[in-house]
Amino acid sequence: MGDTYFRTTNYHFSDLDSQAQNAYVRTLTEQARANSACLRFDVLRKDQPPEQWVLHESWRDSQSCKNFHASAQAQALQQARVEQSLCHPAPQTAADKPAAARPACKKSKWDPYIWISIAMCIGVMGTALASPLYPLYQDRWDLNASHITQLYVAYMAAGLTGLLFLGRLSDLKGFMPVLRTGLILVTSGVTLSAFAWDVGSFVFSRIMIGMASSMIVTSASIGLGQVNRGGDVQRAAATTSLMLAFGFGLGPVVGGLIAQWIPNPLFSSYIPSMLLGVLAIYALFQIKPPANKQPLPQEKSSWRTWMPRLTLPATHLRRPYLIGCLSACCAFAMFSLFASLAPSFMAQMVPWHGPATSGLSIGIILFLSSGFQLLIRRWPAKRSVIVGLLAFTLACIALLINLWASSSLLFILCVLLTAFGHGLCMYGGMSIVQRVSPPHQRAGLTSTYLITGYLGAILPILGLGWLADHLGLDQGLVLFCSLIAIAALTVAIIAYLTPVLHKPAAT
Incomplete structure (x- = not known):
């Protein structure tokens, strides 16, 4: 390398x-x-x-x-x-004429880079919005802990399916049509969630949102790389991870605060996401990427084009790429623990309760993750990944100790460590993906990276829900945190032993 x-x-x-x-x-x-x-x-x-x-x-x-x-x-x-x-x-064009001979051009207010970033943030805002509302759904439909994890996993499984079957869609059709479709689909799913009348309708809305989220994240990350005027892949990677963290955090915070104090919380909590979704859709139809930023023509599509396929970079770049994927896997697993079961295990750890408390705990992790990414944006990707994985190891240990200590301060320390690890691992992982991806493989490699992360969110949380029903939540948390700590420490050691992937050199 x-x-x-x-x-x-x-x-x-x-x-x-x-x-x-x-x-x-x-x-x-x-x-x-x-x-x-x-x-x-x-x-x-x-x-x-x-x-x-x-x-x-x-x-x-x-x-x-x-x-x-x-x-x-x-x-x-x-x-x-x-x-x-x-x-x-x-031939001489208007651009060749003297400046005095033509009127000054107004700069378009629909800057593609800015609005693609905003659209990504708004799109993923609706995906985690339901997390602080799960206890309300639990009381409304008489659900237990495993049912809550299944509701969360339904969304993640839909996102994983979208990545497997639609991961190359942006390469074939261009990122902008895919991004627009994803925004329309996620706004429709959020609207259906607001009107959900039973478990089946709510699960269907979560499936819609999951499919849309995979389309939005993949297409928007590719779009930021293509419309970035400076051609700086590091800037595009930083913007992608920052908007993802901020958007995912904004949803549960807004939803939890509204659900705590405004009547009819299972409807009113979704109103901001619906309105912002309509704004993002309108904005995306006002901008058009330059013709030369469109993808190169691809081979004629057939049914084989849509078959699930994992993309890997060149052989000598695979080890750092897989380290980036596994760091994202750990980050998704730790965040999913708070996003799916935080309201359940927080009841015995902190004295505050309600949707606002659980929503803020989830949002704080992602807001702090965004802040940490800004602070370490000049760190090498290798250092970011190693330090982030070590932070996850310490967070798991702190959470295990707090099962017996029930200390609010120790729980806050766990949240801070989780946010720090999440920010560093997501930033470092996305930086590695951008660095090893040739243009014709960028969508496929980004999808594979996200697939690995989604698996980290789905499999451990399903296991935790099953353990919570059969062994109790405390025993389930002990096994979950132990396995995540061992996995994070192992990947950190492998990353430390991996040679540095050098930055591009400007000439």
Whole structure:
């Protein structure tokens, strides 16, 4: 992994018109990606200054990069570019006229990067909204602990199914149609949750939300990488993990506060998410990504295209990629513990009760996770993952001790450690995914990363619900925390022994 060669180069094509620029870049990209030594070759247009392109490429080694750019194919393309500009000079356009001859352009208020980030936040806000409401549903429909975990797992299983079967949809159709569809679906699911009349209707609404969440997270993370003007994959990764944490936290906090003090909580709690969902849908239909940011044409789709498929990066990048996936698995498992059963086990640990308390405990974890991500945004991915996994180990130990101590301070320490570990693991894991993903595999690798995380949320929580019914909640928590602590410590040791994945070098 250590000898992987990264390079960033800026190009200026003032001698070619826009169509010729696109043709040249497309041909050069196809030639590079046909080379087995090429791990990434992504050429993006920069809006400022005009006629500028930025090339992000990574190769197995520096010599492979030099050989390609010195090859006859690359030189022939360069010569063709020069000849075309001499034989077919670009016609004068409005952009070539003096500034005084044309009116000043107004900057569009629908900035794609900002609104895609907001849409991701609003979309995932509705997914965790029901967590503080589970005790109310439990009383309304006479459910036990295993039923609550099954309701939570129904949503996670739907999200996992969406990732398995729809993970490559953004590669085939473009991220924007998928993101719009996901926002429409999640808003419809939240609306159905507000009107749910029995367990069956509520489960169906959670399935809709789960499917939508997988579409939103995958397409929005890809979209942020494509519309990012600077071409900085680290910025796109940081924005993705930050918006996910903030959005997931906003839902239970708003829902819990409304449910605590406003009448008809199982309806009124969903109103903010419904209204914001309509706003996000409208905004997404007002923006359009530049044509050159659309995905390259893919092979003709067939039924095989939609079959479940896990994507892995190049062989020498798999170990860090899998470490990133396993760190996300631990983060999802720890968060799911609070999101599904926090109202149940908090009753014996803290003196405060009600939807607002459980919603705030869940939201605080994710808000603090967002804050910690901002504080450590310049940390290397390896350090973030190792420290985050060690924080999970300590959080599990603190939670086990508090089963007997019943200390509010110790519970707060557990929440802080969980938030710290969640923020670092999600940031480090997403950074690794962005770094090892060539453009044509980005959707598949992001989906595989999220699939691993969803499995971490589904399997341990199902087991905990079963143990809570048969052995008691305390015994279930002992086994759950012990296994998570061992798993997190093991992955941290493996990450420590793994060579550093170097950052791209700018030239």
